[in-house]
Amino acid sequence: MTVRADAGRPPSAQAGRAAAVIRRGAPVVVAAAVILGGWELVVRLFDVPSFILPPPSEIASALSAQFGTILSASRVTVQAVLLGLVLGAVGGVLVALVVSRFHKVSAPILGVAVIVNCAPIVALAPIFNNWFGVTNVLSKAGVAAVMVFFPVLVNTARGLLQVSPLHLEIMESLAANPRQVSLMLRLPGALPFLFNALKLGSTLAVIGVIVTEYFGGPSNALGVYIAYQAALPRFAEAWAGIFIASLLGLAMFGLMTLLERLFMPWHASLHGDEK
Amino acid sequence: MPESGIISVHGVTKEFNSATDRSVTALTDIDLTIAEGEFVSLLGPSGCGKSTLLRILADLTPPTAGTVQVNGKTPAAARRDRDYGMVFQQAGLFEWRSVRRNVELPLQVAGVAKEERRNKASAMLDLVRLEDFASHFPWQLSGGMQQRVAIARALSADPKILFMDEPLGALDEMNREHLQAELLRIWSDTRTTVVFVTHSISEAVFLSSRIVVMSARPGRIAANIDVDLPYPRTAATRTTPEFFEKVTQVRTVLHGMLAAGETS
């Protein structure tokens, strides 16, 4: 048994890693090829009108033709996403810090936050456009910030309150003051919770900004671009915009994952990359 | 006068959930004096109040009645002045801190400057022989190594007293005996006063200069047994007739106490 297991193992670590990449990457590539191929085939075979679904080949050519425009539109959108993410995250963490210090009010406030978190906050988009003006980055970032704020608040507060009693007792035996308990124990202990919320929030922020841009915004914004192309109607271009918007969501998620690894090196154990 | 020892306990009683129908009397009428430099073990069956007594000394829970002095002050003052270090059954390391930064924790809380913190932590890691693991994270250490880090952490601020609540309880026999020897070496290097909770008879005999035997329900002190085996004690000590004799003596007291408890 053990002999066979050893024989099946690649000869060097390098080869092993390459094999692992292929093993993990291959299904994704195959799945993407099958889906895109099937999509193209169905659209062409049944002659689906392009306002319902353009074939991927058309979207791809629209993407390459419009790449410069979409990219400059993305820049405006990315700025709003990042601003909203930062505002929402900082706000959420600050309120979580305050709430977790006052046990009496923390339960009701967090209860309300959980309920608000379930509401479709993106519905505020037209209101925010009214408040700040359609071309103001704050109207987009504002919606994103509110969407990020609640999961960050709820998760971070949970992390701050869920401290190991043993750790608390150790800090007590060291005669630590409340500020030290927050900074040295509660805050670092809440980081995994915070990053989970940020990963969720990063994709929410993209949704919030794009949807708010659907309701109007600066002419060079991704959401405005998508809505405009769809109205023309130039659906291949609209889909190309949607494709880039999805990539943006993925990139934001990746960025948060990167930050998580950077800020929590001790979590290497959870990532399974032991040295 | 209570100042006769570095720790003195007079008439201490502890009742949990007093005034309710779930009230538990954990300790009754405890008198105990510990002199500076002693290594005292609190030994007794589970639930006899060893941890409770230690936690009262450490000001982690208040006594219901009685007076306690630690280093000539109230336990609260001793805790504020950081006169003691504490080691729990679980290492309780902060998993987001490297080994070195875990050891630095008490110094950081006390506001010691960074440079001095580093030097002190290095010295402590030398003491527990983990200098090569300073930048490791807790999850990269074995249970025994983690407990050594916890001991280094408790000692890093140079406390006069070390409270230990079954610090080796979660370890296997090999590691345990090894760390017992280490602990004696550290004790003789630092000359701290140690109060050590255990329910292992041989551990108590090997380590202690005195064993305080406690009985359960209600928790009280049943006997004080001096362990006059000479220090330094080594692995060889465990095989001497004197060691066996002492273990037998302590066991007899414990069993006699348990038998008395059953008949009463």
Ligand SMILES: Nc1ncnc2c1ncn2[C@@H]1O[C@H](COP(=O)(O)OP(=O)(O)OP(=O)(O)O)[C@@H](O)[C@H]1O
């Ligand atoms: N926080 C608490 N609330 C209520 N009862 C408690 C509390 N802590 C301890 N007790 C009770 O006090 C008694 C003594 O407990 P303690 O933990 O001091 O025993 P111990 O000698 O340390 O036991 P062990 O060897 O199992 O650790 C027990 O009956 C326990 O149930």
Ligand SMILES: [Mg+2]
């Ligand atoms: Mg105990």
